[in-house]
Amino acid sequence: MEKVEGKEAIVKTYLNKGNRETTHPSYQASSYASLIKDYNKNAQKEKMQLYPCAYLHNYITQKNDPLSDNIHSFYSEQAPIFVKRDSQKLRSFIKRHITIGDNKENLYKIEKGKIRPSKSLQDALNQMLKGNQEFTIIDDQKVVYEQAVYMAEKAVRTGAKQVLVVNEGPGTGKSVLAINLLVELTKRNMVSQYVTKNAAPRNVYATKLKQDFRKGNIDNLFKGSDNYVDSPENEFDALVVDEAHRLNKKSGMFRHLGENQTKEIIHASKFSIFFIDERQKVTINDSGSLDQIKHFADDTNASIETMNLESQFRCNGSDAYLAWIDDVLQIRETANSHYIGGEYDFRIFDDPHQLKAEITKLNEYNNKSRIVAGYCWNWDKKGKEKSEYDDIVFPEYDFRMSWNLGNTATWTIDKESINEAGCIHTCQGLEFDYVGVIVGGDLRSRDGEIITDHMQRANTDRELFGIKKMLKEKPEEAAEIADEVIRNTYRTLMTRGQKGCFIYCTDKALSDYFKDRLEQINRDYRENDFFDNWGEVAEGEHEYE
Template sequence: MVEQAATAPAHFGITGSGLGHTPHAEGRVACVASGRAGELAARLDDPSFLAQCAARYTAVGFGVPGDSEVRSWRNSWPPVLRALVRAGLSDVWVYLEYGTPGGGRRLDVLLVGARPGGALGLVVVELKQWQSCRVLDAERVLRADGVVTAHPVFQVAAYRSFFRHWRPEEAPELDVRAVVLLHNATAEEAAVVRVGAGAVADIPVLSGADLAAPAEDLAGLLRCEGLSTPGVAEVRAFEGIRWEPSGRLLDHVGTILEGHSAFALVGDQQDAFVRIRAAAARYLPGRGVPAGRSGVEGRGGAGAVITVRGGPGSGKTALAVRLLGRLMLDHPAARPRFLTPSGTLRAHLLDAVSGHGAARELFPSITSLRSAARQAGALIIDEAQRVTRGGANGLPRNLAEVVGQVPLAVVFLDERQVIRPDEGITVEEIRDAARRLGRVHHHLELTGSFRCAGSAAYTAWVDDLLYGTPRPWRGQDTYQLGLATDPFELQRWVEQATGAGHSARITAGFCWLWTRHRPRGATTLPLDITIDTPAGPDTPARTWRAAWNAATALTHPDDGRPLAPHNQLWASHTGGHQQIGCVYTAQGLEYQHSGVIIGPDLTWTNGRWTAHPQQSRDETLRHLPADQYLRYALNIYRVLLTRGTHTTRIHSTDPHTHHHLTQLIKPR
């Protein structure tokens, strides 16, 4: 039973008056509601409670909750809160939808209690509404409705890992536990999900029947044994923890990134790496310096901003990732973070370090840029040209705050990869902002080409094709460039390359409808892309049909076998070659053989490129004037044409444009 103590009133976020908190927007805890378990349980019958939680969900930066999210709160919160009350745990402190710093994770329920000797006891609770499922492997389960989802035990273990690996030394000692609650499942159904061995064997999976156990047994089942009521001071101490990665975590992730073959550095990448490390040594504390605010204020003045500009394949991302790994090893007290507006690139980086569940917060969402700037002393921002504009002083507001706050910011960008009207930032704008804010500015250029078989000639040919005077491809080096008569030929080529063990993908301009949702249990994607091909000497007129890459991973409903990866992993995971990518899923990535379909939004007419925004299906672009759309269309196709490391083949749906390309690219 929990000891009785003076309680603080329930509150939303951290705005409650009982603990003397500052407003949530400036605080350190993001959640939709928090308070004593009994008080929150009593509010469940208040019709306004869920509405207030939904409003707080948006206010703290989680987004806008959908109907399914709110429905899950309505169905899942009552069983756990009422079980806590019946177990005599009415005064344990509860956070509903607790967000880790940086926005990396959102926990369903977090319980905080007191432990002897000043320690705090945390219990992470993962709530699932579903009943039966089939375990596919260590990381996935197949639900009864045919949806493949993360294994809840390993999911909650990753949350537990965060608290264990991000607690600073001066913070209260934490006893972190975890439990999965399938409140709609029977005891037999819950037993299927339990893991009886390894590092997660201590995480129980409870059923609805377990919640009906005698009251004296419930605290143990919920992993709350030994917890006493936390007082105001204990709750304040928990909320005041400045979470930061442990040296062990930084060493682990830094070593992974340092040794990853995809991030090897050569040429001017290595020179830039040395120069940036020298700046880091001046402005950041070295290994062995205690963490804390003094650890991120810099030793050589107010701070520095370094811009690194380079074209496609110049190695910006490889350099950025290697730099993150080195900063983790050399300057752990600076709490380095890596941010990118590209969700696709972020997904691949998380995939690269997926072996350590606590690493996710090292790669926060770009929407958490200001939060990351408050927590870190070194920020690496890749694909910065895609940061949304709209701030003061000619710079995106979030980026301006970073420049003025972080001791070392390294910003990677390519101004010719701006693909939306609400994006775009230049080196000159960053330089001017840095000077206004009293920051030292350094600029580096990456001029090499490490993607297209090291072919500077090919990248120059692409730039001439799109922005200058198109010229014939002479094929004077190792890069292979060709044309495909129709998309059927392109598809055969990609399938042959994939069958030979090579990575090959097709991308296209966003000129066809993209059906984002499909029926549950579907084993195929909608064939939204349709291109009519005229009859040839040996072929009849035909229509080529293909699917865009999957908005969510497509798996076989019977055995969970992967059929198509999530679109953010389309470029690298099995099955991606059978779907078509666009600029949003290809930017920042590469593959050996690249097929590109130039859609009807860009044609060669009367000796120049002409834009047709009405042919685009991109709602952010299709209503632009043609001359404004042209800039983005050229940039988009520049991205698509520079993804292949060995070969590019092109097909244009417009006959006149395709004829123009035949004058530039001779058959091999």
């Protein structure tokens, strides 16, 4: 057993033929107890007192044992640990809390109890949203919200399965909408969960939502997409699926469990809502699609509706920049080849120090600016918990920076993480005021054409894991997939900023290409007398008060 610095209720131990992070045994036991108290109707009705504990019958404690570290004290007090040679202590613990037997009556009541969220959980969640401006929904969000609540109520009332698909782009506020739905459906006595493949949005929104609520209660509401492999049909009243384009075909560490995650989610829920943007698929395993959702909805005779969310929050409320970046990255031709939107701040830096300095300055205002990078530098194991470890290095500028640390699950909101660069996995589904993007050698420009090179990706990159084998078997298809993943990755990174995006390119020709595209906008504005100072954006000299 090993300690994991900075992570509450997480330890490292030997699992699945390797040392892996897992939840602390006391956390496991106490979270199961929380699950019963929060959701089992009979346990609530009978006012059952639950006393969790963890028995590690083969474990021998060591000096400065990581299981006893103070960071886990809340959970070890809630659910004490008993190890090898502690059988007498365990016996005393049980006798202290259970004076007489009941012929398994309470176990029977728990097993047969209806699953419904407790009133205390409903009230706590509702209180968390009250007055929290980060979770306010407006305009199109409200329309989708009401439709989702209507379909969920209908599914529970009639037993007819309902599926809602929401097509959304960057900046639509869909995660805020998803959290509001989770809280509202729970308040309406529905067993609901928020689902994403990517852990970053789960961890960040759970942290923002919980306030003084304990981690164990909240974690039962936020789940990964591989949790439904063995779920019985209609086990859940509602599943709210964020980043549905990131769903995999199969689940598990080695992607060998189940048949299809989309199918499993629809099967496990009476009502499911999928938020999807197919241009944000960023790994070779991302398989979620509108066609796939429709296929599995039809297979289960589910009623399916589709709706759209328009961009409101990112890029200063303008779709112009989103269309422009698609055109610039040559993902698709748009009508915005020469128009970026007058309010969005896009700059190219020739020196990474200047980019970092500007992002750091802007971050001082409200901790909402970050540096991210394409996955072209290894995330070395020995430096995963050290911010002083240099992962991204440019010797010609004496520039050094660490990747985001492995001992935090909330990089996007941690105050110290301005000193580390995030990757696609730590920021997708989340947003900042300003984002600085370091573009690696996997994206280059030659004669005005954008080209991609998957060979420039880091060896530790899992986004394209398996592409070499695919290139041998299906070279054209593999090349197309790799190209799409790289372009989508930079599209996603460059649309994380609501107010501005600053870039530094390792390929000078790519930097010149971006400057040329900005100069085209500059010329058009000069010719039409729309904006006299657009050149300031290209030069990176804009002043902030």
